[in-house]
Amino acid sequence: MIRDLIESIMVIAFGACRPEDGCTGADIGAAEQRLGIALPEALRDYYATAGRHRGMMDAGFHMLPPDKLRLAGGCLVFCEENQYLAEWGIQPADGASPNPRVSGRARDTETWYSEASKLSGFLIHVATWQAVMSLPERARCELPEKKLKTLEPFLEHIGEKKLRSGGHRVSFIDRHNRLLATYLYNSETLYVGATRPEAIEAFEARCGLELDAL
Missing domain, CATH: 3.40.1580.10 (SMI1/KNR4-like)
Structure with a gap:
C-alpha cells in the first residue's frame, strides 16, 4: 500500500x-x-x-x-x-x-x-516530517494555503490522492534535487529539507519564496 x-x-x-x-x-x-x-x-x-x-x-x-x-x-x-x-x-x-x-x-x-x-x-506525512527533520539542510516559511498550488510545477505529491489525502498536511518530493517538503494546513507553514544547501536555495528561487533556515 x-x-x-x-x-x-x-x-x-x-x-x-x-x-x-x-x-x-x-x-x-x-x-x-x-x-x-x-x-x-x-x-x-x-x-x-x-x-x-x-x-x-x-x-x-x-x-x-x-x-x-x-x-x-x-x-x-x-x-x-x-x-x-x-x-x-x-x-x-x-x-x-x-x-x-x-x-x-x-x-x-x-x-x-x-x-x-x-x-x-497520516503515515506518509509522518514519514516526510521525520525525514525533513533528519536532513542536514532545513528551512521553513509561512505560505497561505491559496498559494500552495504554485509549488506543484516544482514538486511531486507523495502518493496518489486516494492514499495521501484526508489529514492536516500535504507532502512533496523532488527526486532530482533530493528535496522533501511538507505543508501544515493549520499553521499555513511549509517545511523543506534537502541534502545540500544549494537545493534549498534553488527551490527558494524557483518558487519565489523567502525561506528561514532551521
Missing part, C-alpha cells in the same frame, strides 16, 4: 533503504499476538520499511515500535508527539479496515478527535 512511498522518502533523506531498517514479520506478528488484533496494512508497511530506523521512528513524531504498541482509551495507540503532549491511534470500529481513520487526543484527556480519514495519509 505505502511501502514504496516510504522507501522513496528514505532514499532522499538517508541515501538508501536497507532491509535492517525495517521490522521483521516475526516482530509484527508478535505484536499482533500480544494485542489480539491484526495491524492495518498501512501500519504494517511502515514497520516493515522503517520500524527499526531511528530517524524515521523518532525524529519529530515518536512512532511506537511493534513491541510498544498499546491499547488505551479504547484505541490502538501507535504514535506520540515527541514531547508526549498528544497521541494518535486507531479505534476498534475502524480496525478491520486495511486503511482506517486515525484518531488523536491530548495526553491526560479522555476525548478522541478525528485526525485523518486515512491511516496511509
